[in-house]
Amino acid sequence: MWSVSGLVKLLLGVILMAASSSAQGNSSKNVVCYQGTWSVYRPGLGKFGMEDIDPFLCTHLIYAFLGIEETGQLRVIDAYLDLEENSGRGNIKSFNALKLKNPVLKTLVAVGGWNEGSKRFSLVARDPSKREKFVDDVVRFLQRHGFDGLDLDWEYPGQRHSLDNEDRSNYITFLKELKEGLEPFGFILSAAVGSAQFSAEISYDIPAMVPYLDLINVMAYDLHGPWDQVVGINAPLYAAEKDASDSSGRQQQLNVDAVVKYWLKAGAPAEKLILGVPFYGRSFTLATAEGNQPGAPHIGKGIAGNYSREPGVLGYNELCEMMEREEWTQKWEATQQVPYAYRQRQWVGYEDPRSLALKAQYVMDNHLGGIMIWSLESDDFRGTCGQQPYPLLHEINRVLFGGNTPSGLTTESNRESPSEGFSCPADAPAGYIRDPDNCSKFYYCSGGKTHNFDCPSGLNFDLDTKSCNYSGSVKC
Incomplete structure (x- = not known):
């Protein structure tokens, strides 16, 4: 029979495996x-x-x-x-x-x-x-x-x-x-x-x-x-x-x-x-201002945006700025699960x-x-x-x-100055080095320069995948 402590260890192991x-x-x-x-x-x-x-x-x-x-x-x-x-x-x-x-x-x-x-x-x-x-x-x-x-x-x-x-x-x-x-x-x-x-x-x-x-x-x-x-x-x-x-x-x-x-x-x-x-969205010039539903007739491409300058195309950055300056009617197409918008005879389906x-x-x-x-x-x-x-x-x-970046790293986690006690050797080949004393810290060496990173809390740097991973999955 399992002891209580044995069951606890087993459950913890299952949880860690699931998390990993x-x-x-x-x-x-x-x-x-x-x-x-x-x-x-x-x-x-x-x-x-x-x-x-x-x-x-x-x-x-x-x-x-x-x-x-x-x-x-x-x-x-x-x-x-x-x-x-x-x-x-x-x-x-x-x-x-x-x-x-x-x-x-x-x-x-x-x-x-x-x-x-x-x-x-x-x-x-x-x-x-x-x-x-x-x-x-x-x-x-x-x-x-x-x-x-x-x-x-x-x-x-x-x-x-x-x-x-x-x-x-x-x-x-x-x-x-x-x-x-x-x-x-x-x-x-x-x-x-x-x-x-x-x-x-x-x-x-x-x-x-x-x-x-x-x-x-x-x-x-x-x-x-x-x-x-x-x-x-x-x-x-x-x-x-x-x-x-x-x-x-x-x-x-x-x-x-x-x-x-x-x-x-x-x-x-x-x-x-x-x-x-x-x-980006694909834009049209409607046949009539009243015919503005998906499936309505059009007479060709919509007007060009200020940045892409290509008729029939509107980048999201162009479109969101236009919607701040002008009165666009924004709609949600529930069946297709996407938005569209129109203003007078201009119409765009976008993301x-x-x-x-x-x-x-x-x-x-x-x-x-x-x-x-x-x-x-x-x-x-x-x-x-x-x-x-x-x-x-x-x-x-x-x-x-889950709200993180793909690697768990951000601009703030990259510090250009060397950390105390470690710097890349001048002749070190370009690549990754994990801190010998702290598995959540790692470095990228290039041309003798040291680029320092910290994994997010609870994660360690995995030398196999070259990314931050759950500590239970990393041999440290």
Whole structure:
């Protein structure tokens, strides 16, 4: 029979294991944040530079974009901005230096994007020598600039070009060879992928691509926009009631829930599936001011915002400022679980903290790998709308991590000056060192400099995961 003390110890052990499991479950969530580097050229308060990134709010930062040549070579699109040569601004160096502030942060570079198109990817993917050149260029670039991996953003295999080829199968070969080239160096390979079934099944053999990707960033947005005949919300969580009457079944696929269910059913493991969410809305000009419900007719794109300056698109930062200056009617679409707003003949379907909290909870409920954000510069990153900076990103982290940042670290936990009794040796390689006398303290050494961190109360630094973890789960 168990003694009372034995039962107490057993119960404590169960509680600690449960707590450890919960902590590991939360710490396994990813917050993958893209930054559109051209946003540094935006006017006024919309200008977004490296100094505006909070490196503690994301697990992965993705630098967007590099291009691809028909030869398989990487192409730096804005050499003056990205590089230091010829008196350039050295954006890439500043981007990767964010890891000196948050040593558990991972940085990736994205190749592709919508504007890069599909044809050049197709030409490279079909040619073994060009694929080899691309893999070699990528490895060299990541090593040279200090990135942790590559995000492949081919939009989209088998679409947007007229080549008679086998993009769908070539894409798998491309991923396989990329993985073989990156894996020996410990580099991450992720991909941004199309979302809705009728498009994704053209481009992807999902079970075949899964083994080669660490993260699958599903772009579950742009599900409705000015290309539709009627106004619709950018990324509805669920289908609208009227979607059920669509005999083709296409409209029923254009919501987050349908996208996720398709990818899971098609063979994507939940832990690799990263739900992409937009920090911008799709806007329209209504046919009449009175016809302002979802599904109303429109005559085209909405007016451009002050920062993005692109008709039909409004970043959350642009929109929240507009709503402070002007009288907008804000509505909540209960079935689709997203907001929309209108003013005179301008109409926008967008995201706010409430809708993103619901999407983050959906990630938790369905045990997905995390959330991907497009993109940082569209959040209210300055906090000009009366809230804290990055209100959207903070709300996602609140749901995924219980109010903490992904690592439990913050800007305040990073002290630049060395602590008493410890400093990194001048010849120490870049990396992490845990304090020999205090497991809740750790350091990042780089070039002889010591960057000091303290884990939040009750957590210790885990040398295996390179993050703060429950003390019961850390060998100290």
